[in-house]
Amino acid sequence: MIAYSPASLDYGALRAQLDEAVWRGCISAGEREVCLKKYKADFYTPKLPIGIGLFVMTLVIAAACVALIFQFFEFSWVDNFYIFLFMGIAAYGLLEYLVGVKKHVRSGVDDALVWITALLLIAAIRYTHWQATGQTGLSLVLLAYLTLRFANSVMAAACLVVFLYLLLLVILPSGYWSFGGTPFIISGVALSGYLLAALFTDSPRLNHYRNCLLAFELASLSAAYYLINYFIIQEVPNPLRYQPEPAKAWAWFSWILTFCMPLAFLGAGLKKKRLMLIRLGILGLAFAVLTLRHFHPLLPAEQAMVLWGLVLLGLPWWLMKYLFRVRHGFIYQPKDMDPARQAGALVATAAFSMATPGPEGHTSFGGGSGGGGGAGSSF
Amino acid sequence: MLEKSTFEKLYGEGLISPESMEKIRSLPAREPLNLYWEIRTILYAGVLLVTGGLGLWIYKNLESLGHLVILTGVALLGLGCFVYCFLRRAPFSWGKSWSPDGLFDYLLLLGCLLFLIFIGYWQYAYHVFGDRYGLESFIPMVVFFFCAYYFDSMGVLGLAISNLAAWVGITVTPNRLLKDNDFNSSTLIVTALLLGILLLLVGKLTQRWKIKSHFEPAYTNFGLHMTFIASLAGLFHFDNQYGWWLLLLSIPTLYFYRESIRNRSFYQVLVLTLYFYCGMSYAFLRLMHQLGMSISAQIYAGCFYFIGSAIAMVYFLMDRNQKIRQL
Numbered sequence: 001m002i003a004y005s006p007a008s009l010d011y012g013a014l015r016a017q018l019d020e021a022v023w024r025g026c027i028s029a030g031e032r033e034v035c036l037k038k039y040k041a042d043f044y045t046p047k048l049p050i051g052i053g054l055f056v057m058t059l060v061i062a063a064a065c066v067a068l069i070f071q072f073f074e075f076s077w078v079d080n081f082y083i084f085l086f087m088g089i090a091a092y093g094l095l096e097y098l099v100g101v102k103k104h105v106r107s108g109v110d111d112a113l114v115w116i117t118a119l120l121l122i123a124a125i126r127y128t129h130w131q132a133t134g135q136t137g138l139s140l141v142l143l144a145y146l147t148l149r150f151a152n153s154v155m156a157a158a159c160l161v162v163f164l165y166l167l168l169l170v171i172l173p174s175g176y177w178s179f180g181g182t183p184f185i186i187s188g189v190a191l192s193g194y195l196l197a198a199l200f201t202d203s204p205r206l207n208h209y210r211n212c213l214l215a216f217e218l219a220s221l222s223a224a225y226y227l228i229n230y231f232i233i234q235e236v237p238n239p240l241r242y243q244p245e246p247a248k249a250w251a252w253f254s255w256i257l258t259f260c261m262p263l264a265f266l267g268a269g270l271k272k273k274r275l276m277l278i279r280l281g282i283l284g285l286a287f288a289v290l291t292l293r294h295f296h297p298l299l300p301a302e303q304a305m306v307l308w309g310l311v312l313l314g315l316p317w318w319l320m321k322y323l324f325r326v327r328h329g330f331i332y333q334p335k336d337m338d339p340a341r342q343a344g345a346l347v348a349t350a351a352f353s354m355a356t357p358g359p360e361g362h363t364s365f366g367g368g369s370g371g372g373g374g375a376g377s378s379f
Numbered sequence: 380m381l382e383k384s385t386f387e388k389l390y391g392e393g394l395i396s397p398e399s400m401e402k403i404r405s406l407p408a409r410e411p412l413n414l415y416w417e418i419r420t421i422l423y424a425g426v427l428l429v430t431g432g433l434g435l436w437i438y439k440n441l442e443s444l445g446h447l448v449i450l451t452g453v454a455l456l457g458l459g460c461f462v463y464c465f466l467r468r469a470p471f472s473w474g475k476s477w478s479p480d481g482l483f484d485y486l487l488l489l490g491c492l493l494f495l496i497f498i499g500y501w502q503y504a505y506h507v508f509g510d511r512y513g514l515e516s517f518i519p520m521v522v523f524f525f526c527a528y529y530f531d532s533m534g535v536l537g538l539a540i541s542n543l544a545a546w547v548g549i550t551v552t553p554n555r556l557l558k559d560n561d562f563n564s565s566t567l568i569v570t571a572l573l574l575g576i577l578l579l580l581v582g583k584l585t586q587r588w589k590i591k592s593h594f595e596p597a598y599t600n601f602g603l604h605m606t607f608i609a610s611l612a613g614l615f616h617f618d619n620q621y622g623w624w625l626l627l628l629s630i631p632t633l634y635f636y637r638e639s640i641r642n643r644s645f646y647q648v649l650v651l652t653l654y655f656y657c658g659m660s661y662a663f664l665r666l667m668h669q670l671g672m673s674i675s676a677q678i679y680a681g682c683f684y685f686i687g688s689a690i691a692m693v694y695f696l697m698d699r700n701q702k703i704r705q706l
Contacts, residue, residue: 017381017386021399024381026403027403034394035394044697047645048645049648050648050696053649053696054696057690058689061686061690064685302432305429306433307432309429313425313426313485315421316421316425319418320482331413334415
């Protein structure tokens with residue numbers, strides 16, 4: 001089913017293992033080269049920055065082609081459905097050619113073409129005269145096919161989102177949330193999706209789909225929390241607003257889940273030692289605190305910021321001391337610092353940009369309006 | 380996580396030595412989970428919240444609190460951070476020195492930001508620098524450069540470079556580089572171009588003279604983006620001389636092309652390709668407009684240009700990838 005040759009995908013996994021072994025000092029760089037030579041597969045995978053460039057350029061080519069074809073058919077009788085269908089099939093054909101004949105594997109070009117094929121064919125589906133349920137169902141089939149054929153993580157995550165949307169369309173034929181508990185049902189389905197994917201993530205037989213399963217898990221958990229968060233339900237424009245009374249009956253449940261679900265993610269992550277769950281749990285908790293503050297501000301903003309800031313400085317300080325050696329299967333161990341410190345420099349500059357407010361029409365040396373602490377003549 | 384079965388197979392085929400296999404076998408069956416990134420991210424969030432909250436608190440309480448109380452409070456907090464860093468610092472070296480503990484970098488950053496708040500508020504409250512507002516950027520810049528080199532902090536170096544740029548009148552924070560700067564000003568464009576070149580030069584000298592040579596990527600990175608964005612801004616701004624500015628844009632492009640080959644940097648190849656492509660495409664579209672072609676002809680020509688040029692760029696990137704790998 002998978003378009004890529006298994007040998008090329010296995011080679012990628014082997015290279016990752018060998019890189020890690022060299023980094024840990026377990027094997028020498030020479031041994032790594034010998035192993036890679038022995039298992040060398042015939043395929044094309046550039047380095048990540050080049051892959052990003054190829055991805056961007058492929059999107060530029062596709063956009064220009066679409067514009068050209070629409071310009072060509074501007075005054076013709078040809079329906080948009082046929083134009084999108086033709087372009088989608090052409091993109092898919094090119095994708096199969098590049099993967100099958102030119103042996104592109106995660107080169108950026110093939111990834112972009114998977115996206116382009118999906119977008120063009122879904123656009124074609126949207127121009128059919130079918131009902132929304134049929135269109136969404138067919139889009140789901142297309143995305144599932146692209147996921148299985150090209151083991152594409154983004155397509156896997158898109159499958160989950162489209163499936164939840166389809167569910168919504170099936171539950172509520174009117175198009176409105178006729179029942180206040182609907183978000184909780186869909187959230188439950190998303191959680192079930194996570195549990196199902198988690199069963200297969202570590203399966204050796206599905207090794208080539210591991211990233212897809214991880215993306216599916218991430219999308220499931222994110223969607224599950226997004227759907228039940230009290231802020232999202234109350235403040236983000238959604239059809240639930242048209243049914244205020246039944247929704248209010250579920251408010252207490254939403255509040256409980258807003259806090260309990262991230263805690264459950266965090267607990268499960270700590271228990272199973274899974275970073276994705278831990279990270280989602282931390283992010284979810286931050287979002288839950290912001291939700292609480294939005295509706296019930298217990299302290300003025302500046303006091304809350306300083307208080308939480310001190311908590312967030314104290315907690316890692318304690319954790320660093322506590323995890324200095326292995327405790328309950330966790331450790332705090334500095335990693336290879338070079339990329340981290342470079343990234344840190346950019347993050348620090350971006351995050352603390354209050355340090356350098358822009359000039360106000362002044363570029364002479366020493367003549368700006370103050371680059372310090374947000375203060376200047378106009379402070 | 381290393382899969383031992385994979386390495387047993389490689390060992391069985393005689394591809395790795397018995398000593399290497401022994402090292403792999405000695406690794407624990409289930410390795411501890413490293414929470415390094417998670418803890419560092421929380422620390423960054425903590426520093427951000429404390430400095431942001433303090434700034435807001437001062438702003439809101441200007442009337443009720445005395446200036447002296449606020450200044451003393453901020454100064455004491457900042458001083459506490461610097462004292463901690465001074466006591467815990469590693470011995471100074473012109474080479475790379477490691478942080479003594481995980482908290483060190485963040486308290487240094489917090490101290491620097493509090494210093495910035497202090498200087499800004501001092502000027503606001505007591506007008507200590509008179510009308511020489513540039514000193515507000517200049518003094519923190521000097522202090523930050525000193526701290527960056529003395530305590531060996533890449534994060535503080537980023538702040539120092541930002542303050543250097545602020546002193547000459549430019550915002551260089553990554554998220555505000557394009558948003559906050561008025562690149563319609565020819566003075567600003569030339570200033571940004573000169574600053575970019577200066578940063579590149581400092582990066583080179585840092586490496587050549589081995590003065591904290593691991594800071595070179597930070598200087599080069601800021602310099603690279605500053606030079607390209609200023610050249611592009613010149614191309615867009617000086618409408619009648621866009622040909623010359625395209626030529627000017629090709630100078631950093633050629634320079635970084637040589638550098639990317641020399642450093643085997645795929646990242647620089649990507650960046651120079653994207654910036655030059657933007658400039659080249661603008662110049663092409665501008666030329667078509669100047670030739671007085673009809674709208675329809677411009678659309679067709681533009682589509683063919685983008686298809687052709689992007690295909691050429693794809694081949695160029697693939698070729699460079701191959702060439703750098705073979706070096």
